[in-house]
């Protein structure tokens with residue numbers, strides 16, 4: 001069966017996550033901003049929190065939880081693929097000519113670690129003498145680390161019409177998306193089940209789109225954030241590809257302020273059931289503009305779509321697409337709590353089934369607001385996981401959900 005998902009809340013059947021590892025220990029006060037972190041986390045505690053999260057997913061849903069690193073190791077038995085990923089990784093520092101030496105020197109498992117945690121010049125110099133390394137500073141990265149990899153959501157998205165492979169806005173995150181794409185394209189569990197919707201040409205694309213900006217409103221409608229990370233051109237191509245496939249009929253473009261605390265649409269709202277959403281109270285006012293893509297003409301060979309700038313706000317769109325919409329506000333109605341909890345992604349809960357979510361324990365007022373309307377809230381410890389500025393939804397890539 002093709003990989004397709006038609007809601008944000010159908011009972012979870014399988015999901016991919018990444019357990020944070022050595023890449024987190026690469027963060028320092030000096031490189032954290034560049035690597036999109038707000039702080040320098042304590043890895044071992046972060047791993048305990050993440051293990052709690054994955055165990056909770058398994059126990060509460062019975063879902064299959066795939067670990068990114070295990071899947072990566074399985075596809076890297078293909079040496080050509082490994083070589084391609086290593087060369088891409090080295091090209092960030094314009095050192096792709098070192099691919100061969102590194103591959104001779106490192107085992108497949110060490111290469112997999114280097115692809116995720118990066119590798120520094122002195123770590124290689126210890127093992128190999130090569131003139132090309134002599135002019136490089138010992139502490140420089142040959143391959144920079146990918147500490148954001150545990151935010152699996154952003155690297156790809158499975159929609160009712162098929163899968164999107166992200167083209168990341170920040171160069172620092174592109175390797176994450178490349179590796180996830182290789183897993184879907186080559187792993188025996190997935191490779192025959194993917195229906196690719198983006199990029200259109202099957203190659204890279206200069207326009208950027210990230211999974212955290214894609215929210216499934218229903219089988220027929222998808223919302224995409226035009227945000228700090230996703231741009232207009234990508235949304236046009238994504239909308240065209242989705243509409244041409246035929247399942248999805250409406251793609252909404254939601255313009256967010258280009259600000260870090262609204263970096264993706266899923267920091268603004270999440271859908272918890274057929275008529276229930278959770279949002280940060282100021283979020284709807286922050287949405288600047290909305291547009292709608294629909295089919296204009298399908299002449300058999302080519303599909304044309306049209307874009308209509310809407311008068312409706314984000315709230316108007318949601319009310320139209322989600323009958324009897326009920327809205328829960330983060331912070332339990334208190335603006336100070338809402339502000340504090342938005343910083344730690346209060347609205348970014350992970351739906352594991354209708355009215356069942358996983359949420360950070362630190363977002364206590366939001367959790368109370370959810371419980372007050374009968375949502376089952378499973379809490380996870382969050383003092384370290386939250387330092388990368390993403391929540392439980394950001395940390396997951398659902399692969400299959402029960403159809404709703």
Ligand SMILES: NC(=O)NCCC[C@H](N)C(=O)O
Pocket residue numbers: 035036037148151153154173211212213263264266267388389390391393394
């Ligand atoms: N969907 C999300 O909002 N993902 C969170 C990504 C956080 C990461 N540190 C980033 O800035 O890209």
